[in-house]
Structure formats: structure tokens, C-alpha cells
Amino acid sequence: MTQAKTIAKPSIVNLDELEQQAKQQLDQASYDFVAGGAGSEQTLRANREAFQKITIMPRVLTGIKEADTSTILLGQRLSMPIYITPMxxxxxxxPLAEVGSAQGAKKAGTLFVAPTGASKTMEEVAIAIKDSPRWxxxxxxxxxxxxxxxxxxxEKAGYSAIVLTVDLPVLGIRDRNVRNSFMLSKDLDRSNVPSERYVAATRSLQSLTAGIKDDLSWDDYEWTREHTxxxxxxxxILSPEDAEEAARRKVPAIIVSxxxxxxxxxxxxxxxxxxxxxxxxKGKTRVLFDSGIRRGTDVFKALAIGAEAVGVGRPVLWGLALYGADGVAAVLEHLRAELTNVMRLAGVSRPTDITSEYVKGFS
Ligand SMILES: Cc1cc2nc3c(=O)[nH]c(=O)nc-3n(C[C@H](O)[C@H](O)[C@H](O)COP(=O)(O)O)c2cc1C
Structure with a gap:
């Protein structure tokens, strides 16, 4: 007789398999909300395919014995150049929501970026992780x-940077959410902006994001800077022209995403x-990256091309769905272990030593 197996502790082979496990656990609409992309999901697929076109060129006989993934990002020491992107x-x-994810980041020694559209308030997150890095x-x-x-x-809750998201003048049309008539359940607060709950006509994402300024401009960036x-x-940011404008305006860091x-x-x-x-x-503003990171090799490639750190999104939610805060920590530790392995095999000992000499096939 075979017994049903309960996996109490996070066990990760790779993050694609973790997604499949989470898919089995979640209802279709919740899984699709996280996994899905806009339209026919060409961009979503391209995010992964583009990584496969870039290859790694290792160096050997380096005498290097250990790889240390720790890094300093905007003055804060992190255990790895990998953080949780805002979602x-x-x-x-x-049910632990952002508090669970932030606790997972803390456990793994890295940064959590709390979203405006959170299920838990930024204060609840801050209290749960005390002095751990947070934006x-x-x-x-x-x-x-x-x-x-x-x-x-x-500022009051100890966040050390603001990340202004600029690629959502309107919500992308996500077919999966349309198909599922996706709505946030009543027990999920959008607690950072309480008015959203009352003003929104329904609990659809369109309705809940209707308050976002739909004609955002550089003036709004300057306004934000003046108010904090x-x-x-x-x-x-995706275009070099926009990146140049950001550098000209002395934006401290941009996130290519x-x-x-x-x-x-x-x-x-x-x-x-x-x-x-x-x-x-390069040298005028710092560059971070997210979108499609699933492997230590992906992290290595992004760092080699010039990112200082990378954000990881959906896999964090798979870890959270399956194992709570421990699952989030396990996802981050898994990526870190893969990155360490790649660094050892490519012959580099620190993230700052990962340069473009180690990759081929990017423009
Ligand atoms: C469920 C979900 C919710 C998201 N919500 C936000 C958000 O509120 N603000 C934001 O800037 N980005 C949001 N993003 C985008 C992520 O910050 C990030 O750009 C993206 O998830 C990275 O790609 P990856 O999931 O392939 O790692 C969201 C992504 C997901 C999957």
C-alpha cells in the first residue's frame, strides 16, 4: 500500500517544478493570476527564451576555492544579489501574504520590496521583519x-527606498483573468490604500487599480522625489533613451523590467x-533587473551584462503558496545555491567579479 506523502519541509528540485507543485495546490483562478501574462503571452515566453540565447563562458585554473554571493545594494548588505520584486x-x-514573503526574505538575508497593492499593510510587514532590508x-x-x-x-515604517513603477498607465489585458472573471476575494484587504476598497466598483484588478495616475510623466517622478x-x-524601463533620461535626472537606480x-x-x-x-x-545610474529569473544561471547572466542585483517574482509566490515563509526562504536559498554553483564553475568568487567577459550572445 502506498501512503499519501506529506512534504512538510520545502524540497525544491528547480523552480519550474515548484510551479507545477503550486499549480496542483492552488485553484485555477489564483494560479492563473500569478502565472499569467498579457495577451497571447508572447512577452511572458520571450522572457525565458531570451535567457536561453545567452551562453556562459567559464574560466578555469583560477585557484578560486569559494564563491561568496553577498553584496551591497544601495548601502545595504544582502546575502545575495537577489531580492523579492514588488508583487x-x-x-x-x-493567508500570511506579504508578511510571509517578507519573513522569507529576512530568513534568507535579503531585501523585500513591499507593494502598494498589498494584502497586508506596509506597517504589518515592517513589524514582522524589524531591521531587515525593505523598500x-x-x-x-x-x-x-x-x-x-x-x-x-x-519613511516612518523604516523603508529605505521608494520604487516608483512606471509601466502601468493602464493594466495589461490578461486573458487568463478575463477568462476566470478574476476578482479579489472579500477577505483580502488592499490595506495600504484603504480608499481603494470603497471607491472600487468591483474587486476586479481593473477596478482596484483605477486610482493609479494614467498619464504619469517625469514631472510626477520629480514630485515624488520632492516629497520624500x-x-x-x-x-x-526598457528603452535606452528612457534610461538615459533617468541618468540625466540623477535617478539613483533604474530597474529594467x-x-x-x-x-x-x-x-x-x-x-x-x-x-x-x-x-x-554605466557609471551614471545603477541598474537592476527583473523578469524571467528562474535559475542561478539567469542571475549570473544578468549580473554579467551589468545588473547589480535581480528581482524574482512568481517563484516566490509558489514557495509561499506551498510552504509559507519557509517556502519563500527556500526559493531564495535555492537560487543562491544555484548561483554559487555557477560562480564556482565559471571561476568567479564575488558578484562584482561577474563581468561581460563571462557571457556570449547578448547585444
Ligand atoms: C502576481 C504579481 C503581481 C505583481 N504586482 C506588481 C505590482 O504591484 N507592482 C509592480 O511594480 N510589479 C508587479 N509585478 C511585477 C513584478 O514586480 C516583476 O516585474 C515580475 O514579476 C518579474 O517577473 P518574474 O515573475 O518572471 O520574476 C507583479 C507580478 C506578479 C507575478
Whole structure:
């Protein structure tokens, strides 16, 4: 007789298999909300395919015995150049929601970026992780009073940077959510912006994001900077021209990202944008990257092309769905272990030593 196997402890072979396990556990609409992308999901697929076109060139006989993944990002020491990218509504997959994910980041010794559209307030997250590194992601609201309050609360709650997301003037059309008539369940608060709950006509994502300013401009970036003492990063840049403008305006860091393929479809893999951007703005602004990171080799490639650190999205929610905070920590530790392995095999001992000499096939 075979017994049903309960896996109490996170056990990860790779993050694609973890996704399949989470898929079995979650209902279809929740799984699709996380996994899906915009339109026919060409950008979503391109994010992964583009990584496969880049190859790694190892160096040997280096005498290197150990690889240390720790790094300093905007003055904060992290155990790895990998952080949790901002994602709204962690509560869709687990009751601990953002608190669980942030605790997982803390356990793994790295950074959590709390989203505006969270299921738990930024204060609840801050209390749960005490001094652990945290940034706050801002969706710029049409009502300046809301932005002012969010910025003030973030400072008070010990967030050390603001990430202004700029690639959502409107929500991408995500077919899976349309098919499933996806709505946030009533027990999931959008607690950072309480008014959203009352103003929204339904609990659909379109309705709940209707407050986001739909004609965002560089003036709004400058406004944000004037209303906080924290550094204000920009997330969602893909064009070298926009990156140059950011550098000209002394934006402390930009995040090259296509929102994990959830916004504009028929785009290119986000990693393809990284090389041309780094070439234009190297030394003028810091460059981070997210979209499609699933392997230690992906992290290595992004660092080699010039990112200082990478954000990871969906796999974190798979870990959270299956095992709570421990699952999130396990996902991060898994990526770190893979990165360590790649660094050893490629012959580098520190993230800052991973240069473009170690990769081929990017522009
Ligand atoms: C469920 C989910 C919710 C997201 N919500 C936000 C958000 O509120 N703000 C934001 O800037 N990006 C959001 N993103 C995009 C992520 O920050 C990131 O760009 C993307 O997930 C990276 O791709 P990956 O999932 O392939 O790692 C979300 C992504 C997912 C999967």
C-alpha cells in the first residue's frame, strides 16, 4: 500500500517544478493570476527564451576555492544579489501574504520590496521583519494626498527606498483573468490604500487599480522625489533613451523590467534590453533587473551584462503558496545555491567579479 506523502519541509528540485507543485495546490483562478501574462503571452515566453540565447563562458585554473554571493545594494548588505520584486496581492496564495514573503526574505538575508497593492499593510510587514532590508513600491495615485501619505508612512515604517513603477498607465489585458472573471476575494484587504476598497466598483484588478495616475510623466517622478527624503528608483524601463533620461535626472537606480510579461504583449525578452541600457548609462545610474529569473544561471547572466542585483517574482509566490515563509526562504536559498554553483564553475568568487567577459550572445 502506498501512503499519501506529506512534504512538510520545502524540497525544491528547480523552480519550474515548484510551479507545477503550486499549480496542483492552488485553484485555477489564483494560479492563473500569478502565472499569467498579457495577451497571447508572447512577452511572458520571450522572457525565458531570451535567457536561453545567452551562453556562459567559464574560466578555469583560477585557484578560486569559494564563491561568496553577498553584496551591497544601495548601502545595504544582502546575502545575495537577489531580492523579492514588488508583487500585489500575496494574499491570493497564502493567508500570511506579504508578511510571509517578507519573513522569507529576512530568513534568507535579503531585501523585500513591499507593494502598494498589498494584502497586508506596509506597517504589518515592517513589524514582522524589524531591521531587515525593505523598500516600498509606489503606484502613483491620481490623488496627491494618497501619495504623500504613502511616502510618509514608508519613511516612518523604516523603508529605505521608494520604487516608483512606471509601466502601468493602464493594466495589461490578461486573458487568463478575463477568462476566470478574476476578482479579489472579500477577505483580502488592499490595506495600504484603504480608499481603494470603497471607491472600487468591483474587486476586479481593473477596478482596484483605477486610482493609479494614467498619464504619469517625469514631472510626477520629480514630485515624488520632492516629497520624500528616501532615494526614488524607477521600475519598468526598457528603452535606452528612457534610461538615459533617468541618468540625466540623477535617478539613483533604474530597474529594467517588462513587469514579468504582464503589461505590453509582443515585446521582447526583458534581458535583451539590459545590454543596450547598461552601455548607455554605466557609471551614471545603477541598474537592476527583473523578469524571467528562474535559475542561478539567469542571475549570473544578468549580473554579467551589468545588473547589480535581480528581482524574482512568481517563484516566490509558489514557495509561499506551498510552504509559507519557509517556502519563500527556500526559493531564495535555492537560487543562491544555484548561483554559487555557477560562480564556482565559471571561476568567479564575488558578484562584482561577474563581468561581460563571462557571457556570449547578448547585444
Ligand atoms: C502576481 C504579481 C503581481 C505583481 N504586482 C506588481 C505590482 O504591484 N507592482 C509592480 O511594480 N510589479 C508587479 N509585478 C511585477 C513584478 O514586480 C516583476 O516585474 C515580475 O514579476 C518579474 O517577473 P518574474 O515573475 O518572471 O520574476 C507583479 C507580478 C506578479 C507575478
Amino acid at each position: 500585489a496581492n500575496h494574499g491570493v496564495v497564502h 516600498f513600491q509606489l503606484y502613483f495615485n491620481k490623488d496627491p494626498g494618497v501619495n504623500e501619505q504613502l511616502l510618509q508612512r514608508a 527624503t528616501l532615494p526614488v528608483l524607477i521600475k519598468g 517588462n513587469h514579468g510579461g504582464r503589461q505590453l504583449d509582443t515585446g521582447f525578452g526583458a534581458i535583451e534590453a539590459l545590454g543596450p541600457i547598461v552601455e548607455r548609462v
